[in-house]
Amino acid sequence: MAFARVRDVLGWAQQTIELDADPTVAGLWDVLIARVPALAALRASTRTARNGVVVTAQTPLGAGDEVALLPPVSGG
Amino acid sequence: MQAVVTEPIDPGPLVERVRTRECGAVVTFLGTVRARSDDGRAVDALSYEAYPPMALAEMESIAQEIVERYHPCHVAMVHRVGKLAVGETSVAIAVGAPHRAQAFDACEYAIDELKKRVEVWKKEHYEDGDERWLDGHCAHP
Numbered sequence: 001m002a003f004a005r006v007r008d009v010l011g012w013a014q015q016t017i018e019l020d021a022d023p024t025v026a027g028l029w030d031v032l033i034a035r036v037p038a039l040a041a042l043r044a045s046t047r048t049a050r051n052g053v054v055v056t057a058q059t060p061l062g063a064g065d066e067v068a069l070l071p072p073v074s075g076g
Numbered sequence: 077m078q079a080v081v082t083e084p085i086d087p088g089p090l091v092e093r094v095r096t097r098e099c100g101a102v103v104t105f106l107g108t109v110r111a112r113s114d115d116g117r118a119v120d121a122l123s124y125e126a127y128p129p130m131a132l133a134e135m136e137s138i139a140q141e142i143v144e145r146y147h148p149c150h151v152a153m154v155h156r157v158g159k160l161a162v163g164e165t166s167v168a169i170a171v172g173a174p175h176r177a178q179a180f181d182a183c184e185y186a187i188d189e190l191k192k193r194v195e196v197w198k199k200e201h202y203e204d205g206d207e208r209w210l211d212g213h214c215a216h217p
Contacts, residue, residue, distance in 0.1 A: 004209050004212075070195055072211065073193065075194050
């Protein structure tokens, strides 16, 4: 799932993505940036959550995980 | 009680939620859509979006922190999502506490932390047809 600026750059809010064996958060970002190079500029400032919990680049991903790409928040 | 809603916010029920017999003060905060951006552009509307499961969990953490820091007190917060016109309420917070200083402090803490930490994003729509996501806070790790 992608939000705000990240969603606009990707062009979708929600998508199912197939990854190679032993996928990680970093691997997912690499796949997305290969498809949409403009996303690279947002990588450093965007947090990644797996099933509702913020995780690191090294965190492994599994089938059925809900991954959310969270740019800096601006509510209120 | 914390909530993310799409319909207009009525602060009345929030106030009732935090009003108890031990309360000597209820402080409310309403965040409303302003007609000018920080850099002076004429604003038509703001769009808000949220990731509700995480936004609600973070609002719940903030409420918990408030109860611990400013005990005894009660807090309720609601954030609205969707496209809001100038003047509409985007966020409402109510805090009830025995004394006003505590209620003011707790309410300020709630909105400050909400803006820094809760998974909500806003986009400004300008009168000239342009639009822009606002630069946000780089939240907790």
